[in-house]
Amino acid sequence: MSSALWAELKQLAQQPLSLRQQFAADPKRAEKFQVNACGIHLDFAKNLITDGIWQKLLELAKQSQIQSKTQQMLHGDKINNTEQRAVWHMALRADTKTPLVLDGVDLQPEIQACHAQMAELIGQLHQGSYKGYQGDAITDLIWIGIGGSLLGPQMACEALAPFNKSPVRIHFAGNIDGAVVSDVVKGLNPATTLVFVASKSFGTEETKQNALAVRQWFTDKGADKAAIAQHFWATSSNIKAAAEFGIVAEHILPMWDWVGGRYSLWSAIGFPVALQLGMEQFQQLLKGARDMDQHFINAPLEQNMPVILALLGVWYINAKGCQAQALLPYSHYLRFLPSYVQQLDMESNGKGVDLDGKPLTDATAPVIWGDAGTNGQHAYHQLLHQSALAVPSDFILPAKVSHELNDHHHRLAAHCFAQTQALMQGKTFDEAKAEVLASGASEAEAIALAPHKVSPGNKPSNTLLLPELSPYYLGALIALYEQKVFCQGVLWNINSFDQWGVELGKQLSTPIYQVLSDQQKNNFDASTEALIAKFKQLNLG
CATH class of the missing domain: 3.40.50.10490 (Glucose-6-phosphate isomerase like protein; domain 1)
Incomplete structure (x- = not known):
């Protein structure tokens, strides 16, 4: 400027x-x-x-x-110029009668189809008609995501807790810290637990590793591949990766390139909120x-x-x-x-x-x-x-x-x-002094104490x-x-819709992990080398 x-x-x-x-x-x-x-x-x-x-x-x-x-x-217009993407999160909450044409395609049918799929699953979960692999109704949902795939739904679910009408309890797992997943699954029964993996690329490390850990929990409890397919859902644009994980196509809700993660609460990322509120109240969120x-x-x-x-x-x-x-x-x-x-x-x-x-x-x-x-x-x-x-x-x-x-x-x-x-x-020196004097202090005591009670205001x-x-x-x-x-x-005059600065730390974490897990050797700066050595000493000690 x-x-x-x-x-x-x-x-x-x-x-x-x-x-x-x-x-x-x-x-x-x-x-x-x-x-x-x-x-x-x-x-x-x-x-x-x-x-x-x-x-x-x-x-x-x-x-x-x-x-x-x-x-x-x-x-x-592709105002996200570094990724050549439109920015259309507002389309997700637009009036259903409004055509939403992007690159010659009306997106309204896709959005409404997603809402219909959400509504159908929510209805089944609320009614107890969606059964787990042992024939029991679902009692718990684990939502696995990070960043925009988690912060929005978690915040909204907490904010609107008094409106909760769902018999299904919702648990959020985001951080790759193993304590998160360990605590989430503690006390849950896989036979009555549904899992949602929220990742546009289905390759985000934290989300993928947490999903693998929860899937292993299912396996350790005796669930086979068919049972896992019955209990796992996803919202992603990478259908192939989700399928390779074991999620069937009809259990995948869409994500779009024209919606950034931190603006995605209004999409299928908002499923936990819709589950908690019911679709009618979720539509009120969109209307606001x-x-x-x-x-x-x-x-x-x-x-x-x-x-x-x-x-x-x-x-x-x-x-x-x-x-x-x-x-x-x-x-x-x-x-x-x-x-x-x-x-x-x-x-x-x-x-x-x-x-x-x-x-x-x-x-x-x-x-x-x-x-x-x-x-x-x-x-x-x-x-x-x-x-x-x-x-x-x-x-x-x-x-x-x-x-x-x-x-x-x-x-x-x-x-x-x-x-x-x-x-x-604020509070001026004279006001503070008068306040101290009014409490019975002497002039000298008031002068000494007043500066500590001054607030500059403004x-x-x-x-x-x-x-x-x-x-x-x-x-x-x-x-x-x-x-x-x-x-x-x-x-x-900046691009508010990319986040390239996030990528560097992700890129550097991979070779460090490979050294920590003894998969390969590498050379880093002296401080990082020393930290790796100390961590391995303490971790294995």
């Missing part, structure tokens, strides 16, 4: 700005800096912006041609995302929630020098959301070159972290309030809850709002209020962050 406008924004970022003074000077600030979309309310008044800065940020969005880039995505898509496509920039969040993020990363963002859901059920958005944001936009392969001069993507409130208040909020680091934060709160402890929820909401207020206004935050945490609003919330990430990719 080397435009004159961006240079001006960077200069403005150096000028002092007091949020306390901004609120005092403008009684309508909260009214001006808010927007609603799909029932979600965004308050972005507690950000380090003025009317003038905000107008310039909106002009930056216009110059970046976000709207025309959006149309390219919608038209099926679809409605947010329509808001993003049609709303003017100044009222466009994904654009607003994107501009604020770019402002903090590139103008204010912030390197991190906290995602703070004040909902126990949304505790996996920060992990999900970590991949969505950091894998999408953590890039070093632009669309033309030229090195970037500006940083892209923040370090995303966070946890459910109020747990985080007793862990890292100390840093948020008093550290010299500035960490812009998104607070997320559902207004209604599924449990009956409404007073608990009022207290939770009070903490949420108090945190944003405290981050914004720490920015957004607050997102959801009417409730339902399939519809979760779908809208996820799509909001998806579109925000896309907008930021446009602003930085």
